[in-house]
Amino acid sequence: MIRFEAASKTYPDGTIAVDALDLVAPSGQITVLVGPSGCGKTTSLRMINRMIDATGGRILLDDQDIGKVEPAELRRGIGYVIQHAGLFPHRTIIDNIASVPIMLGRKKKQARADAMELLERVGLDQKFAHRYPVQLSGGQQQRVGVARALAADPPVMLMDEPFSAVDPVVREQLQDEFLRLQGELGKTIVFVTHDIDEAIKLGDQVAVLRVGGRLAQMATPAELLSN
Numbered sequence: 001m002i003r004f005e006a007a008s009k010t011y012p013d014g015t016i017a018v019d020a021l022d023l024v025a026p027s028g029q030i031t032v033l034v035g036p037s038g039c040g041k042t043t044s045l046r047m048i049n050r051m052i053d054a055t056g057g058r059i060l061l062d063d064q065d066i067g068k069v070e071p072a073e074l075r076r077g078i079g080y081v082i083q084h085a086g087l088f089p090h091r092t093i094i095d096n097i098a099s100v101p102i103m104l105g106r107k108k109k110q111a112r113a114d115a116m117e118l119l120e121r122v123g124l125d126q127k128f129a130h131r132y133p134v135q136l137s138g139g140q141q142q143r144v145g146v147a148r149a150l151a152a153d154p155p156v157m158l159m160d161e162p163f164s165a166v167d168p169v170v171r172e173q174l175q176d177e178f179l180r181l182q183g184e185l186g187k188t189i190v191f192v193t194h195d196i197d198e199a200i201k202l203g204d205q206v207a208v209l210r211v212g213g214r215l216a217q218m219a220t221p222a223e224l225l226s227n
């Protein structure tokens, strides 16, 4: 479980991006952060893996104050998926996926075998394994991004608009596959989007933020639909 306790972030120029946010992201569930551009979604997400450190309050991961955990150690348990996949351009797909486990000490052969399995799980044919990212479509690259984040089998996944840069048809496929995968894996997921329909489709619960970095509403998709 991830818990924000009055967590805040004020940037050095004085911008209050996140303002005393109280939020719980339960284990095994998808918590969506939704709201307009600039409301602090990305900042909130990056505070969880300490790419950005909070300037006030604290964030707990399974009751441990993440401010007291080394960022590198923290990130071993936290996968991170961004909008444009962020794949290493000079590595093949299979090596992109296997890179983190290898870095963590897993044997190359085993890591590559695991990566092959992950390719299938995210709905990509194994023929893509030895291609380079530029040879894949945007939607396919996003699948690889998800596979790479899953490769270290982290209990927590942070996802920042992972499906926003692809066309609507592919987006829907990716969302459906993501839900199917999460049904099997049961990760603790914090998912950022500006798209309320996506939030309602994917979230077990939805945190609606407003500009200024405050929580406007915490609701289930059903509650949001009835409003």
Ligand code: ADP
Pocket: 011, 012, 013, 015, 016, 017, 018, 035, 036, 037, 038, 039, 040, 041, 042, 043, 044
């Ligand atoms: P969102 O993800 O909801 O679009 P962000 O978390 O990216 O929002 O940004 C929240 C606010 O913080 C915005 O006003 C943004 O301009 C500001 N901001 C983001 N990064 C920085 C930064 N490095 N320095 C100053 N202000 C920033």
Ligand code: ADP
Pocket: 134, 135, 136, 137, 138, 139, 140, 170
């Ligand atoms: P999608 O509908 O999934 O976004 P695209 O229409 O972009 O897919 O691509 C269709 C097919 O063309 C895919 O199988 C993809 O792997 C292939 N493809 C796209 N770009 C390249 C490229 N630069 N080199 C080789 N194959 C490519």
